[in-house]
Amino acid sequence: xxxxxEIKVTFFQECDELLxxxxxxxxxxxxxxxxxxxxxxIFRAVxxxxxxxxxxxxxxxxxxxxxxxxxxxxxxxxKTLLESDLVKVLLRAADVLADHVAAAKLGGEGDAAATAxxxxxxxxxxxxxxxxxxxxxxxDVQPNEDGIVFKPVTLSLPEFEDVPKEQVWTITFQPMxxxxxxxxxxxxxIREIERLGEVEVELLDDALPVFDxxxxxxxxxxxxxxxxxxxxxEKIREVFEFVEDHCSTTIAREAPPTALVETGPGPDIAAILxxxxxxxxxxxxxxxxxxxxxxxxEPVLHAEPATSVVPLAQPATVRxxxxxxxxxxxxxxxxxxxxxIDTLIDLVGELVINQAMLAQRxxxxxxxxxxxxxxxxxxxxxxxxxxxxxxxxxxxxPVKSVFQRMPRLVREIAGLxxxxxxxxxxxxNTEVDKTVIERISEPITxxxxxxxxxxxxxxxxxxxxxxxxxxxxxxxxxxxGGRIVIEVGDDGRGINRPRVxxxxxxxxxxxxxxxxxxxxxxxxxxxxxxSTASQVSDISGRGVGMDVVRKSVQGLGGRISISSRPGLGSxxxxxxxxxLAVLDGxxxxxAGQTLVVxxxxxxxxxxxxxxxxxxxxxxxxxxxxxxAYVPLVxxxxxxGFQTAEINPAEGVVLLVDSExxxxxxxxxxxxxxxxxxxIKSLESNYQQVPGIAAATILGDGRVALILDVDALVAMSxxxxxxxxxxxxxxxx
Amino acid sequence: xxxxxxxxAVLDLxxxxxxxxxxxxxxxxxxxxxxxxxxRLGGLxxxxxxxxxxxxxxxxxxxTIEPRSAAFSAAAALFAAEAHxxxxxxxxxxxx
Numbered sequence: 001x002x003x004x005x006e007i008k009v010t011f012f013q014e015c016d017e018l019l020x021x022x023x024x025x026x027x028x029x030x031x032x033x034x035x036x037x038x039x040x041x042i043f044r045a046v047x048x049x050x051x052x053x054x055x056x057x058x059x060x061x062x063x064x065x066x067x068x069x070x071x072x073x074x075x076x077x078x079k080t081l082l083e084s085d086l087v088k089v090l091l092r093a094a095d096v097l098a099d100h101v102a103a104a105k106l107g108g109e110g111d112a113a114a115t116a117x118x119x120x121x122x123x124x125x126x127x128x129x130x131x132x133x134x135x136x137x138x139x140d141v142q143p144n145e146d147g148i149v150f151k152p153v154t155l156s157l158p159e160f161e162d163v164p165k166e167q168v169w170t171i172t173f174q175p176m177x178x179x180x181x182x183x184x185x186x187x188x189x190i191r192e193i194e195r196l197g198e199v200e201v202e203l204l205d206d207a208l209p210v211f212d213x214x215x216x217x218x219x220x221x222x223x224x225x226x227x228x229x230x231x232x233x234e235k236i237r238e239v240f241e242f243v244e245d246h247c248s249t250t251i252a253r254e255a256p257p258t259a260l261v262e263t264g265p266g267p268d269i270a271a272i273l274x275x276x277x278x279x280x281x282x283x284x285x286x287x288x289x290x291x292x293x294x295x296x297x298e299p300v301l302h303a304e305p306a307t308s309v310v311p312l313a314q315p316a317t318v319r320x321x322x323x324x325x326x327x328x329x330x331x332x333x334x335x336x337x338x339x340x341i342d343t344l345i346d347l348v349g350e351l352v353i354n355q356a357m358l359a360q361r362x363x364x365x366x367x368x369x370x371x372x373x374x375x376x377x378x379x380x381x382x383x384x385x386x387x388x389x390x391x392x393x394x395x396x397x398p399v400k401s402v403f404q405r406m407p408r409l410v411r412e413i414a415g416l417x418x419x420x421x422x423x424x425x426x427x428x429n430t431e432v433d434k435t436v437i438e439r440i441s442e443p444i445t446x447x448x449x450x451x452x453x454x455x456x457x458x459x460x461x462x463x464x465x466x467x468x469x470x471x472x473x474x475x476x477x478x479x480x481g482g483r484i485v486i487e488v489g490d491d492g493r494g495i496n497r498p499r500v501x502x503x504x505x506x507x508x509x510x511x512x513x514x515x516x517x518x519x520x521x522x523x524x525x526x527x528x529x530x531s532t533a534s535q536v537s538d539i540s541g542r543g544v545g546m547d548v549v550r551k552s553v554q555g556l557g558g559r560i561s562i563s564s565r566p567g568l569g570s571x572x573x574x575x576x577x578x579x580l581a582v583l584d585g586x587x588x589x590x591a592g593q594t595l596v597v598x599x600x601x602x603x604x605x606x607x608x609x610x611x612x613x614x615x616x617x618x619x620x621x622x623x624x625x626x627x628a629y630v631p632l633v634x635x636x637x638x639x640g641f642q643t644a645e646i647n648p649a650e651g652v653v654l655l656v657d658s659e660x661x662x663x664x665x666x667x668x669x670x671x672x673x674x675x676x677x678x679i680k681s682l683e684s685n686y687q688q689v690p691g692i693a694a695a696t697i698l699g700d701g702r703v704a705l706i707l708d709v710d711a712l713v714a715m716s717x718x719x720x721x722x723x724x725x726x727x728x729x730x731x732x
Numbered sequence: 733x734x735x736x737x738x739x740x741a742v743l744d745l746x747x748x749x750x751x752x753x754x755x756x757x758x759x760x761x762x763x764x765x766x767x768x769x770x771x772r773l774g775g776l777x778x779x780x781x782x783x784x785x786x787x788x789x790x791x792x793x794x795x796t797i798e799p800r801s802a803a804f805s806a807a808a809a810l811f812a813a814e815a816h817x818x819x820x821x822x823x824x825x826x827x828x
Contacts (some may be wrong), residue, residue, distance in 0.1 A: 175775060180745045186775035187810050193811075201812035208779060211755075211787035217746035220779055223812070 007183050010335065011052045015101045018045040020404045022094050027407055027423075030087045039082065040234075042090075044241060049097065051103065051242040055183045060109040061100045067119050068093050071126040077360075079128075086125055093118055095408055120125040167229070168254040169236060172204075174222035179246035181217070189247070190223060192239040197229025302351075303693035338434065341395050345581055348384075348391045349678035352582075355384045356699030359368055392579055396431040399477045399486070403428045403443045406448060406475060413452045420459050421452055421470050426476035432484045433579035439556055440486065440576065443549045447488040447572045448473060450546065455492035465567065467491070474571075483558075484578055485599075489571035495564040497521045503530065522562045522570075526550045554710055555596060556580065557693075583679050585706060586654065587672040587698070594704040596677055596696060597666065601709040603655040605671060610649040623665045625651060630655065630665045633716040635707070639691055658713040666712070679706065691715050734762035736793060739804075741769050743777035751777050755784045762794040770800070773807035782816045 022045040024040045050065035072082040096118045100110035171193060175186045193199055202221040208214070227236070233251055240249050268371045359377050367373045403425050414421040432440075456462075456471035463469055463524075474489040495516060504510045504524045516524075524530060527546040546560075558576035577583070577600070585596035586605070612624045612634070622629040632653075636642040646667050654666040677696035682689055682705075693708035735758055740747050755763070765781075781797070788795035797804075797817055808814050 180776050183745070185744075187773075187807060190810055203812045205782060205816060211752075211783040214752065214780065214783045216752045216776060216780055217745065217768055219775065221775060221811075223742075241826060359804070634752070 004183060007181075008056055010182075012105050014100065015049055015334070016050065018049050019094065019098050019101060020400070021045045023091070023404060023407055026087060026091050026094060029082065030084070030091070031424075039072070039076050043069065043076050045236075046072055046097065048242045049101065049237060054188070055185075056104075056489075058104045059113070061097075061104050064098060064100055064110065064115055064119065067122050067126075068097060071122045074126055080125055089121055089125060091407075091411065092264065093122055095411070098408070115609070117331070121250065155491070167231070169227045169229070169231070169233075170252045170253075170254065171225045171227060171236060171249070172222065172224075173247050173249040174204075175219045175239065176246045176248065177217060177219050179243050180219060182246060184243050184246070186219075186221070186223065189239060189243065190225065193225050193227055193236070196231050196235065196239075197227055199228075200226040202226075252334060255281075260294070307474070338395075341391075341434075345391055348388050349581065351675075352384055352388055352678055353697045353699070355380055357701055360699040388582070392433060395430075395434045395435050396578075397434055398429045398431050399437065399440070399484075400428040402437060402444060403475060403477070405441065406444065409445060409448060410452065410473060413449055417453060418458065419452060419456050419471060421456060422470050422472050423448075424472055424474045426474065427478050430477040430479060430484060432477075432576070433581065435580040436484070436556060436576055436578065437554070440574075443553050443560075443574060444475070444486060444488065446546075446549045447574075448475065451488055451490040451492070451570070455490035455494075457493050460556055461493075465493075479578075480575070483575050486574040486576070487571055488574075489569060491569040494566040494568055494570055495522050495525070495562070500524050513633075522564050525562070526560070557583070557600065559600075562659060581679060582676055583696075583706065585675060585677050585696075587675050587704065588635075588652070588668040589670045589672065590639075590668050591636040591646075592674070593636075593641055594698060594702060595635065595668075596675075596704050596706045597656070597709065598693070598706065599674060601656045604661070605652060605654045607651075608648050608653050612645075613648045623648065625655065625665070628663075630663050631716070632665050632667055633713055634667045634711065636667075636669075638712055638716045656709050656713070658710045664713045664716070666707075666709070677704070677706070734764045734796070736764045736766055738766045739770050743769045743770060743772060744774040748774075748776040748780055751787055752780050752784075758792065759787070760793070763788070763796075763828065765795065765797045767797050767800040767804040770804040770807075773811075775811070778807075778811055778813055778817075780815065782798055785816070785818060 019272075022042050025042040025045070027040055028035075029042075046065055046069045050062055050069055053061040053065060071080065071093075072137035075086070076081050082085070096110065096114055099114070103110045115598065125429050173186075173189060175184075175189075179186070190199075190201060203223045204224055205220070205458075207220040207222070209220065214220075233253065240247055276675075355377075359381065362377055363375055369375075369378070406425070407423050410421055410423040451473050452471075456469075456473070459469035462471060472491045474487070476487045478485050478487075501510075501516070501521050501524070504521075504527070505512050507530065509527050509530065510516070525546050530547065550560050553574055553576070556576050557580070558574060560572060560574050562570060562572050564678065569602065583596075584599040586599055586602055588595050588597060606625075608623055613621055614629070615621045620634075621632045623632050632646055632648055637645060646669060648665070648667045651667055651669050652671050654668060654671075656664055656666055658664050677698075679694045680696055682692060682695050685695075689705075691708055691712040692705045693711075694706045695703050696706060698704050737754055737758060739751070743751065779795055785795045795818075797819065800808075800819070805819070808817055
């Protein structure tokens with residue numbers, strides 16, 4: 001890949017993160033969070049997108065980001081009030097910005113009409129249109145002649161820092177090699193500073209070596225800029241925001257000659273400075289990305305007397321502790337090509353298999369577990385497990401990446417349905433393997449659509465029911481019992497059980513006189529072909545019902561269930577394995593074949609008495625388990641391994657919960673025990689085989705098939721497999 | 733008559749290495765750099781040019797940048813590098 005292209009890829013990755021920060025910041029404000037840092041954070045996000053886009057000449061993106069940023073700057077400066085209506089506009093603007101980024105990624109430009117409309121809206125707010133401060137507030141907060149609002153002062157140091165007045169700043173910055181390598185330019189920084197006020201620029205060329213030893217891609221020059229302007233330090237710092245780690249910068253304010261001797265009713269500036277001094281001394285030394293030329297202990301380049309110097313990397317100088325967001329940003333991370341991690345995980349999978357094979361061979365040679373070899377193997381096994389866990393942890397990602405896409409979806413569906421919806425998310429940092437992350441987006445999307453379209457009532461209906469007009473949809477993730485659980489809940493009307501029941505009867509899904517519990521009625525919506533929407537809507541009624549959601553969830557080795565309370569709402573609960581790379585399974589023998597049954601499907605295993613087995617017809621039968629009859633499923637027959645039936649009383653029965661046919665009893669010859677196995681895809685290595693989910697390699701080197709319990713139970717209800725259907729027997 | 737070297741339109745990160753190589757080829761004699769096509773001058777190429785000017789001067793040769801595009805002149809001014817590149821003549825008549 002071209003070097004510039006690589007940088008561009010990184011830029012777009014950063015954009016995704018920034019857009020996520022932007023949206024979550026706006027949503028926090030929308031939810032009532034009044035932390036001033038949030039506005040700064042959303043401003044920085046847009047500003048950084050703009051900065052990066054400028055470096056790549058993405059004109060349309062830069063233009064839109066600029067309009068967006070201008071309004072945010074007004075909000076930050078108190079010129080535009082951040083009221084609820086404006087937050088909604090900003091959220092939509094964030095969507096447009098995301099569209100622009102997505103379009104730029106593909107080499108195009110965002111929707112011009114949508115952009116123009118949004119620009120108009122943003123500019124209206126910027127020029128004080130709908131967001132002009134109401135008179136009552138204006139009486140308290142009067143802009144000065146420059147139109148800058150001075151907040152009524154409860155005196156604290158940050159306020160003091162923020163009050164702009166004519167000042168002289170000395171900014172010294174030295175680009176590092178990485179600044180240029182990332183397609184940034186020192187000239188752009190100077191130009192940005194120029195925009196702030198009157199400047200005098202000096203080129204510092206002391207570090208430039210002689211021509212022969214000059215490395216063309218190494219940065220030697222530094223610049224000192226003397227800036228005379230009505231700006232805060234924060235404003236200057238923004239210029240360096242997106243090159244912060246690639247540029248050593250100091251910003252110093254020349255002390256105004258009269259400020260320190262001023263007395264009277266005003267603030268005691270000397271005391272404030274003393275406090276600031278104390279804060280400087282107490283503050284933890286910040287991490288210093290700067291290149292320090294002169295000495296290790298002197299962090300300031302070209303400091304001048306009578307100036308207070310604030311190194312750029314120390315924005316939290318007067319804060320007792322850094323904000324959590326800032327703390328996170330300081331954590332060092334590296335970007336790694338996911339393919340490398342996938343390869344590593346595959347190799348560790350091989351290592352696990354190899355270790356199991358070695359253990360089996362050693363056991364075959366009669367070494368006792370207590371022998372040196374046995375103990376060594378135990379340690380190896382432990383180590384292998386630890387490596388596997390660590391490697392899996394590398395690929396684990398917070399579900400945030402999926403959750404972040406949902407607020408927009410909710411806004412769009414809310415717009416289409418005309419309902420007022422608030423999305424509440426929880427547990428965004430819950431981690432799960434990348435393989436799962438990639439596949440949960442679709443079911444969550446569908447459940448959210450369903451919750452808003454079918455679950456929530458219209459504002460009028462809600463008001464009539466004594467509920468607030470705005471409905472709440474809750475999306476949460478948590479770890480439970482070694483699985484990840486995702487819940488999508490709404491505070492809507494709940495499932496209309498009589499109607500669901502009637503539809504199921506009308507469609508012949510249940511008998512008219514069937515006795516069903518509330519739970520069973522609720523679960524009818526997962527039956528294929530069931531849809532409660534009398535009209536097919538654009539949103540959730542696309543001929544794709546909850547049965548499809550359930551199928552895709554099952555495809556991931558997960559389960560889905562619903563609980564509902566009439567008038568109070570419904571909650572869908574999705575339970576998924578943490579990874580699709582390994583699986584805990586029960587190893588069984590069927591007709592000489594070794595198979596693995598996913599442990600999550602097994603309720604219990606038992607050896608039935610002959611009296612508990614009841615034959616039904618020529619083939620098949622049921623098993624009496626605690627006052628209930630459970631259909632027997634002969635695995636060997638269903639998969640075509642054998643034609644003769646195993647007598648369940650002579651074999652072993654695994655009681656499983658299948659999503660299609662309720663509980664079933666799988667009949668096997670014998671059980672070997674539980675084992676964690678590494679999943680190998682059959683689809684990608686061979687082809688899909690009915691009743692088989694995947695394969696694995698056992699310790700003795702044999703391939704064992706992993707059963708797809710639901711498919712197996714479904715197959716058992718049909719005719720035995722015909723000869724031409726693909727069937728596979730494990731290789732010896 | 734010094735030899736002439738025509739500078740590329742875009743003098744960014746990628747151009748820095750080739751620029752140094754091209755200049756090295758002209759070492760040992762006066763050279764005139766034609767900057768009339770330059771649309772963009774970045775910090776790295778600026779370093780190469782300033783270092784080259786010093787080296788030529790120490791060798792006792794001239795390195796002049798003439799003619800210059802408006803973009804080149806503007807960039808040199810922005811970087812405060814006019815004196816370093818010999819574009820500005822100080823009041824006492826010396827080329828800084």
